[in-house]
Amino acid sequence: KKFWNECHRFSPLLSPHICTVAGQHLPKNKRPKEPGENRIKPSNKKVKPKIPKIKDRDSADSTLKTQSIMMQVMDKGRFQKPAATLSLMAGQTVELRCKGNKIEWSYPVYLDTFKDPRLSVKQHERYGQLTLVNSTAADTGEFSCWGQLCNGYICRRDEAKMGSTYIFFTEKGELFVPSPSYFDVVYLNPGRQAVVPCRVTVPSAKVTLHREFPAKEIPVNGADIFYDLKRGFVYLQPHPTGGIPRGPPSTTILASANKVRGGDDISVLCTVLGEPDVEVEFRWIFPGQKDERPVTIQDTWRLIHRGLGHTTRISQSVLSVEDVETIDAGYYICTAQNLQGQTTVATTVEFS
Numbered sequence: 280k281k282f283w284n285e286c287h288r289f290s291p292l293l294s295p296h297i298c299t300v301a302g303q304h305l306p307k308n309k310r311p312k313e314p315g316e317n318r319i320k321p322s323n324k325k326v327k328p329k330i331p332k333i334k335d336r337d338s339a340d341s342t343l344k345t346q347s348i349m350m351q352v353m354d355k356g357r358f359q360k361p362a363a364t365l366s367l368m369a370g371q372t373v374e375l376r377c378k379g380n381k382i383e384w385s386y387p388v389y390l391d392t393f394k395d396p397r398l399s400v401k402q403h404e405r406y407g408q409l410t411l412v413n414s415t416a417a418d419t420g421e422f423s424c425w426g427q428l429c430n431g432y433i434c435r436r437d438e439a440k441m442g443s444t445y446i447f448f449t450e451k452g453e454l455f456v457p458s459p460s461y462f463d464v465v466y467l468n469p470g471r472q473a474v475v476p477c478r479v480t481v482p483s484a485k486v487t488l489h490r491e492f493p494a495k496e497i498p499v500n501g502a503d504i505f506y507d508l509k510r511g512f513v514y515l516q517p518h519p520t521g522g523i524p525r526g527p528p529s530t531t532i533l534a535s536a537n538k539v540r541g542g543d544d545i546s547v548l549c550t551v552l553g554e555p556d557v558e559v560e561f562r563w564i565f566p567g568q569k570d571e572r573p574v575t576i577q578d579t580w581r582l583i584h585r586g587l588g589h590t591t592r593i594s595q596s597v598l599s600v601e602d603v604e605t606i607d608a609g610y611y612i613c614t615a616q617n618l619q620g621q622t623t624v625a626t627t628v629e630f631s
Contacts, residue, residue, distance in 0.1 A: 348378045349424055349442025361444040364508075366482055369418075369450035373411045377424035377442050381434070382407025387420030416453035416480045421445050421509065445509055449480050456480055466554050467517035475512040488512050527620030528559055528594075532613050534626045543603045545628060549613035551594040555582055560616050561596035566609030566628075575599040605630050 351361040352374035367373065377384075382402060386409070390398045399410040407424060426440030456478040467473050479486060486506055488497045499506055507513055528551040535546045551559045561578055580594040594615070600607050608630035614623045 346439070347442040348426065348440045349444065350376045350378075351444075352376060363443075364445045364447065364482065366447045366449060367414065369415050369448045369453075369480075371414055371448075373409075373414060373422075373446065375409045375422060375424070375444075377407045377426075377440075378405065379407065379426040379437075379440055380405060381427035381429060382424050383427060383436070384409055385421065385423045386411075387418055387422075389417050389420070414448045415457075416448050416450035417457040419446065419448045419456045419478065419480050447480050447482055453480055454484060467514060469517060471517065473514040473517050474507075474510050475514070477511040479508065482508060486512075527622045528553055528615040528617050530613070530615045530622040530624050532611070532624040532626045534611065534628055537627060538629050538631050539603045539607075540631055541603060541605070544599070544601050545603055545607070546597055546599045547611045547613070547626060547628075549596045549598075549615065549624065551615045551622075553592050553594065553617065555590045555592045557592065557617050559594040561594075562614045562616070563596070563598050564610075564612040564614075565598060565600075565607075566611070567600075567604075567606045570606055572600070572604075572606060575601075603630070 347360055349361060350358045351365075353359055358376075361375070380402075384400050384407065386398070389395075390411075397412050397414075399408075399412075401408045401410075409422065409424070411418060421443060422445075423443035424441070426437035427434045428437045429435075458476070465473055465475050475488065477486060477488065488499060488504070488506075489495065490497055497504065499512065503514070503516055505513055505515070531550050533548045533550075535548075536543070539545055547565075549561055549563075553559060559580070561576075563574075563576060565572070565574060567574070576596060576598050578594070578596045580592060583591050583593060596613065596615075598611065598613075608628055610625050610627055612623060612625045614621055616622075
């Protein structure tokens with residue numbers, strides 16, 4: 280019965296009769312043999328029909344695609360395939376090799392942005408080599424490699440020859456992965472996935488997300504928002520109540536000096552960080568306005584790229600006053616406006 284079940288599972292074309300016979304004992308023939316009759320005794324040996332093995336081409340191809348060509352160089356010249364994630368102490372040297380004569384590499388954008396001399400990438404005859412010395416917490420991220428299929432000068436990625444590992448570099452006093460910029464702007468648009476890049480250097484760290492205004496912890500329920508060690512907090516379906524909504528301009532104001540003397544020159548800068556395609560208009564109120572005090576106002580904007588696909592528009596307005604007088608002391612008020620609303624900020628300049 281067991282044998283028939285196996286046959287039926289692997290080859291439905293076999294009939295129960297064939298399998299049943301193959302798994303039974305043949306009865307002994309007690310009739311005396313006639314002269315010249317074949318006297319070969321019936322065998323009690325169980326016979327299993329041979330079932331041809333059919334190779335699953337799809338599974339073979341998928342296995343081929345998942346084969347890693349990456350190796351990590353260990354102490355004393357030993358090699359081992361790196362795990363999907365590694366946790367190393369900052370300061371250690373990392374050497375990775377990928378088999379192939381045309382190897383391309385990808386590594387944390389931090390190393391690429393500053394053309395860090397601690398990173399070395401070389402191509403040898405049979406393998407590509409990546410070496411990182413004096414590692415720091417800022418180097419935490421994905422390291423990957425892939426082979427190239429070239430036809431003349433045209434090359435494409437070989438999907439069958441790839442390798443990757445995500446490395447956490449743990450450093451004392453650096454729980455979070457340092458960023459090249461002090462702050463970043465993330466746009467939460469409905470229907471578009473967004474990532475708040477809050478990564479850690481310790482895989483076991485428990486991370487929570489908080490709103491600054493008003494102060495409140497944002498619940499991470501796994502459905503709307505979830506935490507990914509390699510990326511940060513991922514908003515699957517951003518909406519106004521889930522975080523920082525798209526709205527009035529995020530505006531700051533700064534004076535070149537808050538205390539001035541007669542004859543000084545001052546400038547007041549009003550800055551807005553926003554989405555690349557959102558225009559901003561500025562309006563000013565200043566102390567000498569009623570007296571038609573001559574001032575210079577210049578508005579500019581530019582796009583800056585912060586890596587990882589983030590582009591921010593910086594809009595600025597500068598109000599300049601030459602040869603300060605007593606009527607120039609007081610409040611300088613800047614109002615920035617876009618299609619979603621307006622924001623007003625102010626600073627004071629005192630005359631001394």
